[in-house]
Amino acid sequence: MHPNPIFRKETEERNIAFARQRSFGILAVNGEEGPLLSHIPFSLSEDGTYLEAHLVRSNPILRLLGKPQPAAVAVSGGDAYISPDWYGVEDQVPTWNYVAVHLRGMLKRLPDEELHPVLERLSENFETRLKPKKPWTIAKMDQEIYRRMLRQIVPVAMDVASIDGTWKLSQNKTDEVRLAAADGLAGTAAGIGSETEMLVHLMRGAGQGRNTA
Helix, strand or coil: CCCCHHHCCCCHHHHHHHHHHHCEEEEEEEECCEEEEEEEECEECCCCCEEEEEEECCCHHHHHCCCCEEEEEEEEEEEEEECHHHCCCCCCCCEEEEEEEEEEEEEEECCHHHHHHHHHHHHHHHHHHHCCCCCCCHHHCCHHHHHHHHCCEEEEEEEEEEEEEEEECCCCCCHHHHHHHHHHHHCCHHHHCHHHHHHHHHHHCCCCCCCCC
16 A cells, blocks of 8 residues: 555545455465465455455465465556656656555355355356346356366455555645646546546546645
8 A cells, every 4th residue: 555645545435335346356365485366356245344256276375275364455446657747847757646455354265065156146246237238147057067167166255354545646736736637647548448537537536635745
C-alpha cells in the first residue's frame, strides 16, 4: 500500500465493493524458497470476511496447505502513467495512478466435497454479470467430463482478517491540476481502454481541495 495517507482514505465498504467487483487478483503465500504467486478468480462474501477460490492440483501453494497459511490477495484495477506535461504547472515529475486493494488472512485447503459448490458460486458470480445472456451452469456439461475435470483442481478459502486500499488518483494536487491530468489521460490512446476510462472517472471525482506534497 502507498505510504501517503491521502491515498488511503477510502472506506472499508468501498474497498470491499471494489474487490468484489473485480473478483480477480494475485494470491501470495510465503514458500520455503521465497514468495509463491498465483493469479486467481475468486468470490468474496458481502462483508469481505471470506474468500473462495480454487487452485490447479499441481500448484505449489497447495503443498503448503497441510495447515492454514498466512496469505494475501492483491486486487488491482485501472492504472496509468501520468505525464508531468498534463498538470499545466512547472516542476512536476512523472507518476503512476492506480487503484489496488489487499486482502490478508489465513488461507486453507477445503475438503474435496466442497469443490462443486465453490465452483457453482464462482461461475454464478461472473455469469450474472453477463445478463441478459442466459447464465451458463455446470448442469450444461457432460457430467462424466465434469467429474474428470474436478480431479484436476482443489478448493481453497481465506478467512480475511484485514483489508487495505490505495486509491492513488492525484488527490495530492489541487483540483485544477488533478482535473488537467485526468483530461490529459483521457486524450491519449491509453484512455481508450475501459479500465483506464474508469481511472479517468475516478480521478475527476477525487477532489480533496488540497495541495499536499
